[in-house]
Amino acid sequence: MQILRFESDDNAVYTGCDFDKGSASVIEGDIYSDFSNTGRRKPVKRFLPPISPRVIFCIGLNYNLHAKETGMALPKYPVVFMKNISAATGHLEDVRIPASCVKIPEVDYEAELAVVIGKTARNVPVEKALDHVLGYTCANDISARRWQKHAGGQQWIKGKSFDTFCPVGPWIVTPDELDDPGNLDIECVLNGHTMQTSNTSDMIFSVGQIISYLSESATLVPGTLILTGTPSGVGFARKPPVYLSPGDVLETRIEKIGGLKNNITLEKD
Numbered sequence: 448m449q450i451l452r453f454e455s456d457d458n459a460v461y462t463g464c465d466f467d468k469g470s471a472s473v474i475e476g477d478i479y480s481d482f483s484n485t486g487r488r489k490p491v492k493r494f495l496p497p498i499s500p501r502v503i504f505c506i507g508l509n510y511n512l513h514a515k516e517t518g519m520a521l522p523k524y525p526v527v528f529m530k531n532i533s534a535a536t537g538h539l540e541d542v543r544i545p546a547s548c549v550k551i552p553e554v555d556y557e558a559e560l561a562v563v564i565g566k567t568a569r570n571v572p573v574e575k576a577l578d579h580v581l582g583y584t585c586a587n588d589i590s591a592r593r594w595q596k597h598a599g600g601q602q603w604i605k606g607k608s609f610d611t612f613c614p615v616g617p618w619i620v621t622p623d624e625l626d627d628p629g630n631l632d633i634e635c636v637l638n639g640h641t642m643q644t645s646n647t648s649d650m651i652f653s654v655g656q657i658i659s660y661l662s663e664s665a666t667l668v669p670g671t672l673i674l675t676g677t678p679s680g681v682g683f684a685r686k687p688p689v690y691l692s693p694g695d696v697l698e699t700r701i702e703k704i705g706g707l708k709n710n711i712t713l714e715k716d
Contacts, residue, residue, distance in 0.1 A: 448464050448465075448582075448620075448621045448623070448624070449464055449465065449466060449618040449619070449620055449621075449705075450462065450463075450464055450474070450478060450497060450581075450582060450618055450619040450621065451463050451464070451466055451471060451491075451494065451495075451497050451616070451617060451618035451619070452494075452495040452496065452497050452498065452499070452537075453471060453489075453491040453492070453493060453494055453495055454491075454492050454493040454495060455489040455490050455491065455492055456489075456490045456492050457489075460495065461473050461474075461489055462474040462478060462482075463489065463491070464484055465484070466491065466617070466618065469490060469491055470488045470489060470490050470491060471488065471489060471491050472484050472485065472486055472487065472488050473485045473487045473488070473489055478498075478565070478581065479565050479566070479581065479669035479670065493537070493539075493540075494537040494538035494539055494540070494616055494617050495537045495616075496535040496536065496537050496615045496616060497537075497563075497584055497615065497616050497617070497618050497619045498563055498619070498670055498672065499532075499535075499670070500532050500535055500670055500671070500672040501532075501668050501669075501670035501671055501672075502529070502532065502668075502670075502671050502672070503529060503530040503531075503532055503534065503535065503613060503672045503673075503674070504527060504528075504529055504661055504671065504672070504673045504674070505527070505528050505529065505530060505559075505588055505607065505673075505674040505676075506525050506526060506527060506652065506657055506673070506674065506675050506676045507526035507527075507528060507603070507676065508521075508522055508526050508651075508676065509522075509525065509526070509650050509651050509652055509657075509675060509676025509677075510645060510649045510650060510651065510676055510677065510678040510679060511649050511651060512645065512649055512678060512679035513676070513677060513678055513679045513680075513681070514651070515679070516679045516680075516681070516684040517684060521651060522651065524660065525652050525656070525657055525660050525661075527660075527661070528602075528603045528604055528607065529604055529608075530588075530604070530607050530608045530612065530613050530674075531604075531608035533608075533610050534589075534607070534608050534609065534610060534611065534612040534613035535613045535614075535615055535672070536610075536611040536613065536614050536615070536709070537614070537615070537616050537617070538614070538616035538617035538707050538708060538709070539617075539708055539709070539710075540611070540614065540709060541611065541709065541710050541711070541712040542587075542589055542611045542612070542614055542691070542697065542709045542710070542711050542712070543609075543610060543611045543712050543713065543714045543715075544691065544692075544693065544711065544712070544713050544714060545591065545609050545714050546713075546714050547591075547594075548591050548593075548594070548609075549713065551593065552688075552690035552691075552692065553591050553592045553593045553594070553690060554589060554590070554591050554592075554690055554691045554711075555589070555590045555591075555592055555681055555682040555683050555690060555691065556587055556589065556590075556635055556637065556642065556643075556681065556682060556691060556697055557587060557588035557589070557590060557635075557677035557681055558585075558586075558587055558633055558634065558635035558643050558677055558678070558699040558700075558701075559585075559586045559587065559588050559633075559674045559675055559676060559677050559699075560583060560585070560586075560628065560631060560633060560647055560654075560674075560675045560701055560704075561583065561584045561585065561586035561615055561672055561673065561674050561675065562580055562583055562628070562654055562657075562658070562672070562673040562675060563580065563581040563582050563583070563584065563619055563670070563671070563672055563673075564579055564580065564581065564658070564667045564668070564669055564670065564671040564672075564673070565579065565580060565581025565582070565669055566578070566579045566581075566669060567579070567666060567667065567668060567669060568658060568662040568666070568667040569662050569664075569665070569666045569667070570662060570663060570664065571658060571659050571662045572659060573653075573655045573656050573659045574655070576654070576655040576656075576657075576658035576659045576662075577622065577628075577654065577655055577658070579658060579662075579667070580622055580654075580658070581619060581621070581669070582619035582620050582621040582622060583619065583620050583622070583625060583628055583701075583704055584615055584616060584617075584618065584619045584620065584704060584707075585615065585616065585617075585699045585700070585701050585704055585705065585706065585707035586613060586614065586615040586672075586674050586699065586707070587613070587614050587615075587635070587697065587699045587707065587709070588607065588612075588613065588674050588677060589607075589609075589611070589612040589613065589614070589691075590603075590606060590607050590612070591606040591607075591609060591612075592606070592683050592690075593606070594606030595607065610714075613674075614697075614699070614707055614709045615672065615707070616707050617705055617706075617707060618705065620703065620704045620705075624703065625703055625704075628647060628653075628654045629647050629648055629650065629653050629654065630646065630647060630648050631646065631647045631701055631702045631703060631704070632644075632645075632646050632701070632702040633645055633646065633647060633678060633699075633700070633701045633702070634699075634700050635680065635697070635698070635699055635700075636697075636698040636699075636700065637689070637691075637695060637696070637697055637698075638695055638696055639696075642680050642681075642682070642689065643677070643678050643679065643680035643681070644678075644680065645678030645679065645680075647675075649678060650675065650676060651676075652676075654675060657673060657675060658673070661673065691711045692711060693711055693712055693713045694710075694711065694712075695710070695711040696708065696709075696710055696711070697709050697710075697711060
């Protein structure tokens with residue numbers, strides 16, 4: 448099943464499924480416990496993030512080839528940071544470059560598989576971790592590199608947390624439609640040019656290992672969004688570097704999930 452959130456032509460927000468030809472079937476109930484497909488279809492005027500995340504965890508340096516391109520050693524444990532929940536934005540929505548990032552280009556792309564926790568997880572063993580997953584979606588860990596490296600007091604969070612810096616969607620795909628989250632083709636396309644192409648099999652830490660690690664003596668509540676890391680090909684590691692500019696079109700594509708598309712614009716206020 449594909450689960451999405453959207454605004455319809457009556458300006459109300461719905462949770463839906465079975466998106467087709469511009470409309471979706473309305474879901475009633477709680478997607479984390481008991482819900483049903485009403486079969487009543489509504490036009491999708493605007494895509495929203497498929498969940499309103501309770502918290503956003505991110506894993507850094509989690510692909511072997513990405514670690515190699517950065518020149519950094521492979522981590523012994525998952526590298527964990529967070530994004531402000533206000534960074535979440537939807538499919539076809541603008542990613543806005545902050546005014547502070549205009550004079551010197553620095554805003555980069557990072558295509559990622561994202562995981563949505565559907566059942567409370569605490570001290571979960573690796574072999575049972577996927578039982579707590581509601582589903583999977585596309586995300587992009589937009590990153591302001593100067594902020595990340597120099598302006599955040601040696602912490603990454605500020606450079607990763609500007610508004611709209613976490614496009615996610617278009618929908619969540621439930622686990623019954625994915626045989627193995629550890630074997631999915633993933634790519635990032637910028638203005639029609641493929642910038643990242645890989646497979647989640649290149650992950651250093653699997654989805655199960657990430658969930659288990661994050662849940663150690665710490666409760667992951669339903670609605671937790673986890674970005675699992677990005678493959679090689681990011682902009683800052685290229686020669687010359689490639690950064691996002693107003694007018695760019697950014698696409699994040701993951702096999703068996705779909706494609707997330709966002710336009711790049713300048714912050715207006």
